[in-house]
Amino acid sequence: MSGASLWPRYAGPADLAVIEAVPLADRNLPESTYALLQRAAAWWPEHPATTVLPEAARWREPVCRTFGELLADVHRYANLLRELGVRRGDAVALMAPNCADLVPATLAAQLAGVAAPLNGGLSRDHLGELLRLSGARVLITAGPELAPEVWDTARSLAAELDVVLVLRPTGAPGAPAALPAVEGVRVGYLAELASTMDSADFAGEPPVAADLAALFHTGGTTGAPKLAAHTHANEVADAWMIAANSLLDVGSVVFAALPLFHVNALVVTLLAPLFRGQHAVWAGPLGYREPELYGQFWQIVEHHRIAAMSAVPTVYAVLAQCPVDADITSLRYAMVGAAPLPAAVREAFQAHTGVTLVEGYGLTEATCASARSFPDVPRPGTVGQRLPYQRMKVVHPETGEELPGGETGVLAISGPTVFLGYVVGRDRTGYLLDGLGKLRDGWLDTGDLARLDADGFVHLAGRAKDLIIRGGHNIDPALVEDALLAHPQVTAAGAVGRPDEHAGEVPVAYVTLTPGATASEAELLAWAAGRVPERAAAPKAVTVLDALPVTDVGKPYKLALRADATRRAIAEALVAFDRVTVDAVIEDGTVLAVVTLPSEVDEPEVAAALARYAVPARLTTEGKP
Incomplete structure (x- = not known):
């Protein structure tokens, strides 16, 4: 296929119709994420693929892989997983902060079976439930050198597993320490066990487009953890839509610092660069949460000639305060999403750096990205135009009927990136998937209130769903509410996001109490902080009301x-x-x-x-x- 056909011009809103004049099926997209990597390694075997920093203070001591080397390591790791019994429909859980070996390990899990990334910061009960839902018997996890707390969590979950494969820090010197034995579980270092595996090819059958590639956990709107199922076709299509950006060509460098348990990190900064031989520079294990990164950031941009980056608004708020002590003219634009972008953050960052902030929109249930903006054609007040081959409509929140253009309702999405459903169980044929009310005739109910203009730009108007988004991290309000309802004097609880200039939103709660209750707001605040399963969900304030507001039909009115x-x-x-x-x-x-x-x-x-x-x-x- 010609380069012009594979990579049409895509620099402004008017390009969308021209792109969609060619059916997606004629774009010759790879069959799977593995086929995508194979093609990159065949076309650019000696080009740099990944550069991973051990930490900000040691950013000049990275671990680098070419596309050929990345494919070789993926083969080794996938062949090890196959030898350990992993087959196409088997999940491989991954729980570690970003490091050099987590990148090929994630791709290897998708090659040998199904990747199931986990946020090691979740409560052990949540993680145990996610492991149960996924059915994973193999866990790839951070070892004691890389993340001691995650390693302790992994050991506590090991009784439910057959194999625990351990990752070392990026560029770790010397021989690794001996790992403690776990009764009935095989424990070993991933790189060490895979060192003798075949690096030239994969011993099993490669995945096809319809096969599951990954199970990503998502907060949803209830307290129960959920796993959203992505196919290889979902991920490849979304990655192509992002890579079809005319501003970044072959060899461009992107900066990656979001955790690989997040779809943005996987799709935007791992898979999309594979399409065009682009070089991804990854931050250390703490990513954007490492304070020292900001003091070195502009020097890293200059050294690697970084052209694009992706982060949440809070990151840009901090960078707007960091003196630009390097040549950052390579940085064409910076992508922002996952939380509302305050106007002051946009203006401060752009004035400080001269770099345009480009908003986007997406959600896990639509693989990752569904809308993007254009740095050279700004459309203030929107989160971008729908991506090619994705369809959007606005529907009435109660009847589901499509509303006329320009009216506000619930945003719905259909197309090649919409997920198959959530994992609700397994039988002998594989995973049982259910949309759980989010899917209707192929359309995904995003839960977001929006209106669409004539050019397909999305104007968000709030959230119909109740998720609290703190610095890009989704917090289920039920986590806060359940913790407060466990207090013997609390009769009702409602948690919402309060605007915050640093985090975008922080959780706060409102409660009602039993007659004669003596609990103070300070006591309830401490009670909730000690019982929510993740630190980010601890409310910043608890307010006692006589009654929580309800709608005319008696439903909670958040x-x-x-x-x-x-x-x-x-x-x-x-x-x-x-x-x-x-x-x-x-x-x-x-x-x-x-x-x-x-x-x-x-x-x-x-x-x-x-x-x-x-x-x-x-x-x-x-x-x-």
């Missing part, structure tokens, strides 16, 4: 709680301005901050303070119409 949380946050942000009053109203399903200023207060200063929050606001001045 928009009213979000409005109250917004009012409190914005009032606190503007406390330095005398006589400013703050209210929060609900308009078209969106919480709007309404700020009234006395005539002597400088409106631009107030507007600048508000711009630090991803909250729509209306400013009025006393005495003005």
Whole structure:
């Protein structure tokens, strides 16, 4: 297939129709993520594929792999997994912070079986349930050198496993320490056990497009953990849609620092670069959570000539404060998603660096990305235009009927990236999958309120679902609510996101108490912090109410709680301005901050303070119409 056919021009909104004039089936996409890697290794065997930093302070001591070397390691690791009994429909769990060997291990798990990445920071109960759902009997995990806490968690889960394969830190010197024995479980270092395996080919049958590639856990809107099933076709199609970016050509360098248990890290910074022989530079195990990274960041950009990066808004808020002490002219644009982008963060970052922030939109159930913006054709107020071959519509939240263009409703997506469903069990034929109400006639209910314009750009208008997004991390409000409901004096609980200038949102909770209850808000706050299964979900405040708000039909009405949380946050942000009053109203399903200023207060200063929050606001001045 010609390069022009494989890579059409894709630099602006008008290119979408031209791209879709060629059916996706005629794009000659690889059959699987393995076939994608094989093609990259055949076309660019000596080109750098991955550079992984051990940590920020040692960024000049990375571990590098060419595309040929990456394929060889994937063969070795996949052949080891096959020797250990992993077959096409068997899950391989992966639980480790990013390191040099986690990249080929993830691809090897998709080659030999089905990758099931896990966030080692989740509670052990959650992780145990995810392992049970996946059916994984093999776990690839961080060893004691790489992440002692994750290793302790892995050992606590080992009784449910047959094999534990251990990863060392990137560039770890010397021979590894002996690993403790676990009764009935084979334990060993992945690289060591795979060293004698065939690196030239895979001994089993390679996967096909319809085979499952990965099971990604997602918070959903209930307390139960869920595994979203992705096929190879899902991942390859989404990766191609991202790689079909005319601004990045063969050999461009991308920076990767999100954890590989997140779909963005897998699809955007691992699979998409394989399509065009692009070089991915990976941060150390803490990724963007490593404070020392920010002091070295611009030098890393200059040294590797990084052209693009992907992160959440909080990262760009910090980088906007870091002196640019290097030549960063290679950086064409920076992608942002996973949480609302405050206007102040956009303006500060772009003014500080001269680099355009490009918003995107996606969710795990649609593999990863579903909309993108264009750095040279800005469309303020949107998260981008739908990606090629994906379809979008807006439906009525109760009837599911499609709404006319321009009206606000629930966003629905169909097309080649929509997942098959959540894992609800297994039988002798494989996984049992169910959309659990999210799928209807091939359309995915995103749970997000939005409207679409005539060019297919998505204007988000809030979330119909109740997820709290803290710094790009999804928090299920049920985690907070369940913890509070366990208190003997709590009769009802509702958790929502409160706007935060650093994290985008932080969780807060509202409760009702039994008659005569003596529990204080401080006591309830401490109670919840000690019982939520992950630290990020600990609420920042607990407010006691006489009754939680409900709709006319008696259902919980969290928009009213979000409005109250917004009012409190914005009032606190503007406390330095005398006589400013703050209210929060609900308009078209969106919480709007309404700020009234006395005539002597400088409106631009107030507007600048508000711009630090991803909250729509209306400013009025006393005495003005």
